Amino acid sequence: MDFIDLKAQQAGIRDRLDANMRKVLAHGQYILGPEVKELEGKLAAYAGRKYAVGCASGTDALLMALMALGVGPGDAVFTTPFTFISTAEVISLLGATPIYVDIDPGTYNIDPDKLEQAIVALKTGDDRLAPLPRIEGVEKLRPKAVIPVDMLGLMADYAAIGDIARKHGLTVIEDAAQSFGAVYKGRKACAFGDIACTSFFPAKPLGCYGDGGMIFTDDPNLASMLESIRAHGKGSHKYDNVRIGINGRLDTLQAAIVLAKFEVFPEEMEKRQEVARRYTEAIRGIPGIETPFVPEGYRSAWAQYSLLARDEAHRSFLQKGLQEQGIPTMIYYPRPLHLQTAFAFLGYREGDCPASEDCAVRTFSLPMHPYLAEEQQDFVVKALRERSAS
Numbered sequence: 001m002d003f004i005d006l007k008a009q010q011a012g013i014r015d016r017l018d019a020n021m022r023k024v025l026a027h028g029q030y031i032l033g034p035e036v037k038e039l040e041g042k043l044a045a046y047a048g049r050k051y052a053v054g055c056a057s058g059t060d061a062l063l064m065a066l067m068a069l070g071v072g073p074g075d076a077v078f079t080t081p082f083t084f085i086s087t088a089e090v091i092s093l094l095g096a097t098p099i100y101v102d103i104d105p106g107t108y109n110i111d112p113d114k115l116e117q118a119i120v121a122l123k124t125g126d127d128r129l130a131p132l133p134r135i136e137g138v139e140k141l142r143p144k145a146v147i148p149v150d151m152l153g154l155m156a157d158y159a160a161i162g163d164i165a166r167k168h169g170l171t172v173i174e175d176a177a178q179s180f181g182a183v184y185k186g187r188k189a190c191a192f193g194d195i196a197c198t199s200f201f202p203a204k205p206l207g208c209y210g211d212g213g214m215i216f217t218d219d220p221n222l223a224s225m226l227e228s229i230r231a232h233g234k235g236s237h238k239y240d241n242v243r244i245g246i247n248g249r250l251d252t253l254q255a256a257i258v259l260a261k262f263e264v265f266p267e268e269m270e271k272r273q274e275v276a277r278r279y280t281e282a283i284r285g286i287p288g289i290e291t292p293f294v295p296e297g298y299r300s301a302w303a304q305y306s307l308l309a310r311d312e313a314h315r316s317f318l319q320k321g322l323q324e325q326g327i328p329t330m331i332y333y334p335r336p337l338h339l340q341t342a343f344a345f346l347g348y349r350e351g352d353c354p355a356s357e358d359c360a361v362r363t364f365s366l367p368m369h370p371y372l373a374e375e376q377q378d379f380v381v382k383a384l385r386e387r388s389a390s
């Protein structure tokens, strides 16, 4: 059994994929060819945004978003420690400082109340309100932006986050790498924040066959700045460079692949809902295992279907039982970022983000994709139930 079955998807769209790739080979515009523009137009319309800028990865999307907003040394960027390294790595790469805000354990997403406490803690220099980086000069950092992450496919609470951000003058960058296709209060993922970022890494809900990503905004100035940053800070022409940029372009071939996949994407999103619904219905009654919580008014993109075991030993026990039946499981994520070696320089300690630390030792994910057959699913559930009772 595959954890994510990309072969089943490929078989269903084979002809479209072949035709799209052949078209690129025929016209030969491998860099920013017409497929990139076409995909940008389609995904902007789908997400309900004015502008979309294709880029080389979800990580580059976040990096370019921060560059376009002028984030740099002396700036504090608030984010969650319960995420993939990319979200915070780009903050440090630009010389800014990540400030970790703990999650709401029900949704795995940044807790808006704790976000406000962290902003006030930084502004007043009072780290009794919320843990701050234990670094010299922390009191001089300017609160600049917040990057909420739509963890596992479920969107963050953008209404609450937006209110706090406005009140304290922060810009919002939505990290929607895991949530393309999700819905929050009638609006889709990538519709939120000054800038939103997604990823086409193969395992994401809308993936390509390599690396790729996209950035969304409604601001024409930010959109043209992002296009410039994507191509080495180009000005009026390629060899007129007006700012420091990167090589952050989306390949035409990858855009052509995403175009083929996007045709079945809305249907796949429905299938994911059904797979998740069946899992939850079957697993809900198993003692000691918590199924995912989807608040009223949300639709998850189900990038992952993650459960919570009682504790770390219970999780290992369950995973081992599934493994013995040939069922793959994964852990997203076993170590929150504030405790990662790469961020040791920030001086965070165990206990600073207790909800994230608790989820990290208890969470594990089951096979999840739109083509998971009912029999396969029943097999997973049966194995979990039997192991649980043993």
Ligand SMILES: *Cc1c(COP(=O)(O)O)cnc(C)c1O
Residues within 6 Å of the ligand: 057, 058, 059, 060, 083, 084, 086, 087, 149, 175, 177, 178, 199, 200, 201, 211, 212, 213
């Ligand atoms: C995958 C992911 C990224 C990075 O995307 P890449 O395309 O792999 O660079 C960023 N943030 C989150 C939350 C992710 O899951």
